[in-house]
Every structure is written in C-alpha cells, then in structure tokens.
Amino acid sequence: MSPASAPLRLRRARSPWLVALAAASLAVLFAALPRPTAAEDPVGAGPSVPSSRLVRPWSDEVVALARTFPVQEGGRIMPLDTWAGYTLQQLSHRKACKDAEDRSINAVEWALDVLFRPSLAATHRCFLVPDTDILDSVGLAHESKKKRDRYTYVELEPGAGKLGQLAAKYEQKEAKERSSREAGVIDLARNLATFERLSRALEFTRFRAPVSADTAPGLRKVFPAGTTVRFSDLLARHAALKEGYQAVAPASPAPAAGDPHGGAKDPLEGFYALYSEAIPDATAADALHFLPPVTAVGDHPEWASVYEITRDALSSEKPASPLALAALGDLERMADGVRTGDALAFEGAFKALHGRVTAEATRRGEYAKVPLEVTYHRLDIFTWSLSGYLIAFVLTAFTWIFRSRWLRRIAWGVVLASLAYHILGITLRCVLRDRPPISTLYETTLFIAAFAVALSLVVEWFQKNGVMFALATVLGAVGLFVANRYEAMKGEDTMPQLQAVLDTNFWLATHVTCVTIGYSASLLAAAVAHVHVIGYLAGWRRADRDFWRSVCRMEYGVLCFALLFSTVGTILGGIWANESWGRFWGWDPKENGALMIVLGQLAILHGRMSGLLKPLGVSAGTILTGCIVAFSWWGVNLLGMGLHAYGFTSGMWGVLVAFWAAEVVLLLATLGKHLLTAPAAPAPTPPGADRIVPS
Numbered sequence: 148m149s150p151a152s153a154p155l156r157l158r159r160a161r162s163p164w165l166v167a168l169a170a171a172s173l174a175v176l177f178a179a180l181p182r183p184t185a186a187e188d189p190v191g192a193g194p195s196v197p198s199s200r201l202v203r204p205w206s207d208e209v210v211a212l213a214r215t216f217p218v219q220e221g222g223r224i225m226p227l228d229t230w231a232g233y234t235l236q237q238l239s240h241r242k243a244c245k246d247a248e249d250r251s252i253n254a255v256e257w258a259l260d261v262l263f264r265p266s267l268a269a270t271h272r273c274f275l276v277p278d279t280d281i282l283d284s285v286g287l288a289h290e291s292k293k294k295r296d297r298y299t300y301v302e303l304e305p306g307a308g309k310l311g312q313l314a315a316k317y318e319q320k321e322a323k324e325r326s327s328r329e330a331g332v333i334d335l336a337r338n339l340a341t342f343e344r345l346s347r348a349l350e351f352t353r354f355r356a357p358v359s360a361d362t363a364p365g366l367r368k369v370f371p372a373g374t375t376v377r378f379s380d381l382l383a384r385h386a387a388l389k390e391g392y393q394a395v396a397p398a399s400p401a402p403a404a405g406d407p408h409g410g411a412k413d414p415l416e417g418f419y420a421l422y423s424e425a426i427p428d429a430t431a432a433d434a435l436h437f438l439p440p441v442t443a444v445g446d447h448p449e450w451a452s453v454y455e456i457t458r459d460a461l462s463s464e465k466p467a468s469p470l471a472l473a474a475l476g477d478l479e480r481m482a483d484g485v486r487t488g489d490a491l492a493f494e495g496a497f498k499a500l501h502g503r504v505t506a507e508a509t510r511r512g513e514y515a516k517v518p519l520e521v522t523y524h525r526l527d528i529f530t531w532s533l534s535g536y537l538i539a540f541v542l543t544a545f546t547w548i549f550r551s552r553w554l555r556r557i558a559w560g561v562v563l564a565s566l567a568y569h570i571l572g573i574t575l576r577c578v579l580r581d582r583p584p585i586s587t588l589y590e591t592t593l594f595i596a597a598f599a600v601a602l603s604l605v606v607e608w609f610q611k612n613g614v615m616f617a618l619a620t621v622l623g624a625v626g627l628f629v630a631n632r633y634e635a636m637k638g639e640d641t642m643p644q645l646q647a648v649l650d651t652n653f654w655l656a657t658h659v660t661c662v663t664i665g666y667s668a669s670l671l672a673a674a675v676a677h678v679h680v681i682g683y684l685a686g687w688r689r690a691d692r693d694f695w696r697s698v699c700r701m702e703y704g705v706l707c708f709a710l711l712f713s714t715v716g717t718i719l720g721g722i723w724a725n726e727s728w729g730r731f732w733g734w735d736p737k738e739n740g741a742l743m744i745v746l747g748q749l750a751i752l753h754g755r756m757s758g759l760l761k762p763l764g765v766s767a768g769t770i771l772t773g774c775i776v777a778f779s780w781w782g783v784n785l786l787g788m789g790l791h792a793y794g795f796t797s798g799m800w801g802v803l804v805a806f807w808a809a810e811v812v813l814l815l816a817t818l819g820k821h822l823l824t825a826p827a828a829p830a831p832t833p834p835g836a837d838r839i840v841p842s
Contacts, residue, residue: 596626740779
C-alpha cells in the first residue's frame with residue numbers, strides 16, 4: 148500500500164474511540180511501509196494500475212473549490228462542475244458513479260480522482276456498456292454483469308486496443324447506417340480514449356530532474372547542483388537554458404554515423420535528456436484549458452492548456468506568463484500533497500491556484516456568471532420540476548376518485564410551484580447565456596413543455612372541466628422526461644457557444660420563439676384530441692354531450708392559436724433566411740415540415756367550417772398534425788441533411804418510429820369503430836313518393 152494514495156480527509160467516526168483506533172492502526176501501518184520514491188509515484192502511473200489503499204472522499208472544502216474553478220470548453224467559460232458533469236455523463240449517462248466500494252461519488256469528485264489519482268479512478272464504475280454484445284466483439288468477460296451495466300477502466304482496458312480498431316472500421320459508415328452494436332463500440336472506444344487522455348493530463352507534475360555534480364556544466368550554470376528541476380522551473384528558465392545550449396553547441400563533437408551524439412562525451416547530452424523527459428509529459432496536458440491569457444480587458448482569446456503554454460514557450464513565440472508559471476507550480480504542489488497524503492498542502496495549493504485563475508478571469512470579465520452556473524446545476528431544477536408534475540398527476544387521479552376540493556387545491560399548488568420552478572430554470576439559462584431560451588434542441592424541449600403547461604392551466608381556469616389540468620401535469624412530466632433523457636444520451640454541454648449569426652439575430656429569435664409556441668400549442672391540441680378519441684373508443688361519458696362539446700371547443704381554440712403562431716413563425720423564418728442565406732425559401736426539410744404543419748391545420752379548420760369534418764374527424768386530423776410536429780421538431784435532425792440538421796441523436800429515431808406507429812394504430816382503431824357503429828344511411832326515396840296521395 149502506497150502513501151501516495153493516502154486519504155486527503157478522513158470521514159468523521161461515530162465515536163472518539165473509533166477515531167483513536169483508526170489513528171493507531173494507520174500509524175503502525177505507515178511505520179511498516181517504505182516511503183515511495185519518485186519512480187514509484189502512482190499519481191501518474193497510469194489508469195491501468197489499481198490502488199489497493201482505501202481512499203476516503205475529498206474534503207468538502209476541496210470539492211467546493213473545484214466546483215467554482217473556471218475552465219474553457221467549447222469556446223465558453225464554465226465552472227469545472229459543468230465540465231466534469233457532462234464529461235462523466237458522456238461516459239456513464241449519469242452525473243455520478245460508484246467507486247470500488249459501491250459509494251456514490253459526484254462528477255467533481257470523479258474528475259479530481261481522474262486528474263490527481265488516476266489509478267484510483269480506474270476502479271470507478273463509470274463506463275456504461277448498453278449491451279454485452281459490445282464486449283463479446285472484443286472478447287471481454289462479463290459473466291457477473293447485467294446485459295446493460297457499468298464497468299471500470301480496469302475491466303475494459305484489456306480490450307481497449309481491439310475496441311479502437313473496430314471503432315475505426317465502423318466510423319467509416321455514416322451514423323444513420325450503423326447498427327446499435329457498431330454505434331456502441333464507437334462510443335465505448337471514444338469514452339475509453341477520453342478517460343485515458345484525462346488521466347494523463349497532469350503527468351507533467353511528476354517530472355523531476357535532479358541536478359548533481361555530474362550534470363553537464365551548461366545545466367549547472369542555470370540550476371545549481373543539489374537542486375531538483377520541476378516542469379515549472381524548466382519553463383521559467385527556458386531562456387537561460389537556451390543561451391547555455393547555444394554557448395556549448397559549437398564545442399559539441401560531430402556525431403558518428405548512426406550515433407546522434409557521437410562516441411565522445413557530448414556537452415549537449417544533459418540538455419537532450421532534460422527536454423526529452425519533460426516534453427512527453429507536457430504533450431499529454433492538452434485535455435483541460437484553464438489558463439486565461441494575460442491580455443487587455445475586452446480582448447477574449449482562447450484560454451490555454453499546459454501543452455499550449457509549453458509549445459509557445461519552447462518555440463520562443465510567447466514566453467510563459469508569470470500567471471502560467473505560478474499556476475503550474477500550484478498544480479505540482481497539489482500533486483505532491485496527494486502523493487504524500489498532506490491534505491493541508493493540497494488544499495493550500497488549490498486555494499492559491501483558484502485565487503490566481505479567478506482573479507485574472509474576473510479582471511477580464513469572464514468569471515461573473517461561473518458561481519451562478521454552479522448554483523443552477525446544484526439546484527437540479529428540471530428534475531425537481533419533473534417530480535412535481537408527477538406528484539400533481541397522482542393527486543389529480545385521486546381527485547377523480549374522492550372528489551375532494553382540498554385535494555384539488557393542493558394539486559393546483561403543486562403544479563403552479565413546479566411550473567414556477569420550471570420557468571426559473573429557463574430564466575437562469577437565459578441569464579447565463581444572454582440569449583433567448585430556445586437556441587438548441589434541448590432548450591426547445593424545455594420551453595415547449597413549460598408553455599404547454601401554462602397554456603393548459605389558462606384554458607382550465609376558464610373551462611373548469613379538469614381535462615386541461617390533467618393534461619398540464621402529463622405534458623409537463625413528459626416534456627421534462629424527454630429533455631432529461633436527451634441530455635443524458637448526448638452527454639454534451641446544453642448551453643454551448645453558438646455561431647454569431649445564431650446568437651444575435653433579431654429575426655432568428657422572434658422566428659424560433661413563434662415557431663416553438665406553435666409547436667407547443669399544436670401538441671397541446673393533439674393531446675386534447677387524444678382525450679376525445681380515447682374517450683370515444685372507451686365509451687367514456689358517452690351520454691354527457693356537454694362535456695364533449697367543451698372538449699371539442701378547447702381543441703378548436705388551441706388549434707387556432709397554434710395555426711396563428713405557426714404561420715407567423717414560418718414567415719419570420721423566411722425573413723431571417725433571406726437576411727442570413729440570401730433566399731426566403733429553399734425547400735429545406737425543416738422549412739417543409741413547418742409548411743406541412745400550417746397546411747395541415749388549415750385543412751382541418753376548413754374541413755370543420757365546411758362540415759366535411761365532424762368533431763371526431765377534427766380530432767383525428769389534429770392527431771395527425773401532432774405527428775407532423777414530431778417530424779418537423781425532431782425527425783428533421785435525424786435525416787442528417789439540410790441547413791437545420793442539428794442535434795442528431797441516433798437513439799431518437801426508434802422512439803419516433805414507435806410514436807408514429809402507436810398513433811397510426813390509434814387512428815385505425817378509431818376508424819374501425821366509426822365504420823362499424825355508424826348508422827346505415829336511409830334508403831333513397833323514390834320519385835314522387837313524398838307526394839300526398841288523396842284518399
């Protein structure tokens with residue numbers, strides 16, 4: 148057992164004598180074990196080397212510092228909390244995982260383990276394997292696992308090479324042509340590569356080069372004998388090292404053939420050894436961009452990784468800034484704290500690093516919203532809203548049984564609270580990104596669900612028949628469930644940096660807002676139509692004509708509302724397309740979907756006005772319009788073509804097909820019952836039969 152993996156903080160025991168016993172046991176254990184040398188340091192020994200020590204969780208202070216530590220990913224500044232959450236979600240489809248002792252650890256703790264204790268992180272069950280067929284394809288054992296289960300890196304590492312080969316082969320196919328097993332192989336290989344890259348991100352902190360009396364004289368002029376050169380020292384004194392190199396380079400003997408240094412003692416050998424050992428450590432450090440450039444306020448270049456700082460410094464294009472050198476030194480002291488088990492040293496170095504980076508980010512105006520984003524994620528708003536909608540639905544179901552006025556009032560309160568929390572989450576996203584709440588496919592799902600709930604409650608306030616209230620709970624729960632599943636499947640930042648034309652254009656903002664309101668109202672009208680059709684099939688409240696008239700009136704009113712916003716939104720989209728792409732209409736799949744919605748709703752309303760469509764026919768047509776909305780909203784993205792093909796998610800295609808199939812079955816059942824129960828048409832009256840025949 149190596150002290151390098153010693154705990155940074157012990158959990159509190161339940162009684163003092165347990166603390167004393169644990170302390171005594173650890174003292175004896177540490178006394179019996181040798182101290183590790185630099186060569187035995189497991190901090191960067193590689194993720195395939197599991198740790199045998201029982202490692203306790205990180206302290207609350209360290210986790211709090213890590214949550215608000217700013218990094219740059221995808222062109223935007225975000226807290227490490229966000230980066231860790233979506234990175235782990237990409238691997239595990241969750242923002243938490245289990246360690247070797249079946250304890251749940253959050254994404255920040257997982258990220259700290261991967262960066263500073265990769266050998267321990269290799270034993271965390273953080274890799275989701277959706278089907279054991281993926282493991283069969285590379286010969287990995289899975290006898291004790293479920294068909295869909297989570298694995299550790301230690302379990303998957305033996306098949307990593309074969310997975311990479313198969314993934315390279317399958318990636319030659321287009322995404323929509325891959326089987327589920329092939330897609331799973333690609334995802335798993337990508338996730339293993341991500342883990343390996345992150346686990347080597349801090350390898351440079353292990354670099355140590357002792358300077359002794361035998362070291363080349365050129366190096367002793369820069370670093371006195373008896374010192375140990377760290378990576379930060381190397382970058383800080385690179386200019387002096389370069390001068391020393393140039394001073395002794397002319398005296399270097401000519402190398403013999405096949406021998407780069409020749410047979411004689413090469414005075415440059417020390418320089419070669421120093422840089423050849425240090426540079427591989429730096430090249431692995433491109434996984435995390437956490438060093439803000441020291442530039443004028445208002446200038447926003449990309450943040451740098453350790454690799455980029457090293458590349459620029461060694462090429463003499465840009466010497467490492469004092470901030471970068473100090474930050475590298477802090478990271479080296481943090482790694483030393485982990486290796487020696489010194490919790491105070493680790494926390495002190497982390498505080499210094501956090502203070503340096505946040506101070507510079509604050510000066511540049513890039514840190515102000517980082518704490519707010521941490522709060523947004525910790526509130527877990529949409530999960531709680533989803534739970535509220537489900538609770539309200541259960542309460543509503545009880546009101547159908549017990550007819551309790553107080554129970555109904557409680558249900559109203561729960562729905563309103565859930566909707567308010569839902570809207571709060573959308574509002575916080577707008578504040579964080581300074582843009583409308585519907586810039587991505589994920590955001591449209593949140594917005595459409597919230598608007599459908601709000602519109603349902605407004606209609607229920609006037610109708611008071613309970614239908615729209617029940618639909619509000621169902622649509623809110625379904626909408627947030629879809630959003631949560633989509634976020635888990637994608638495993639990406641849901642507040643990405645957008646292209647300038649998509650982030651600032653007025654016509655785009657108004658177009659997307661109107662279109663999504665039209666989507667929301669169309670789906671609500673389709674939901675009301677489902678109530679009518681299912682009630683017809685089940686024979687529910689058949690004699691209550693007033694109730695069904697009110698249902699049809701609600702469906703008609705919401706459908707008219709949907710048509711208004713769908714039409715206006717489509718026209719505004721043409722205006723935006725004309726300004727951005729130079730044409731009003733291009734028959735893009737998304738444009739065609741929007742036109743199909745408008746034409747379908749117009750056909751239903753004209754059929755109703757002309758008498759060609761009776762109430763049941765209007766409901767059937769409205770359900771078909773809901774299918775068109777699903778295609779325009781989600782299906783277009785799965786086609787992989789057109790200017791609007793964003794947010795491709797392979798797993799959604801099967802869901803859409805199942806949805807459309809269920810709708811077709813429902814409509815066929817309705818048509819069948821209508822044909823079987825419709826009264827026979829009266830026989831035609833013969834000519835003259837209606838005349839009065841005199842007696």
